[in-house]
Amino acid sequence: MPVRRKRYNRIKLVLYENEKSNGWLAEKVGVKTVTVSKWCSNVNQPSIATLYVIADALEVSVFDLLVPNGHAKKN
Numbered sequence: 001m002p003v004r005r006k007r008y009n010r011i012k013l014v015l016y017e018n019e020k021s022n023g024w025l026a027e028k029v030g031v032k033t034v035t036v037s038k039w040c041s042n043v044n045q046p047s048i049a050t051l052y053v054i055a056d057a058l059e060v061s062v063f064d065l066l067v068p069n070g071h072a073k074k075n
Contacts, residue, residue, distance in 0.1 A: 007067050009051075012040035014058055014065060028057035 015025060022036040029036070029050065038044040046054060055062045 007042055008045055009039060009042065009065055010067060011036075011046075011054065011065055014060055015040070018058055018060075020058065025054065025057060029053050 015022065022040060023033050026033040026036045039046050051062050051065055055065055
């Protein structure tokens with residue numbers, strides 16, 4: 001049975017809504033595409049400072065990138 005990861009961020013959804021790719025965000029933030037992919041799949045999480053850089057690149061609030069408290073999927 002596959003392990004379900006908790007959702008902590010909405011980066012993948014916000015990228016989709018803004019019609020941007022992982023590669024585009026990686027270039028804007030200065031990281032590898034695989035790093036963005038891990039953020040999008042909630043394997044890893046960006047630092048708070050990086051969340052601000054991501055939000056700036058996507059022209060959204062940091063709060064738009066986070067799953068509301070209590071709404072993360074449970075294992």
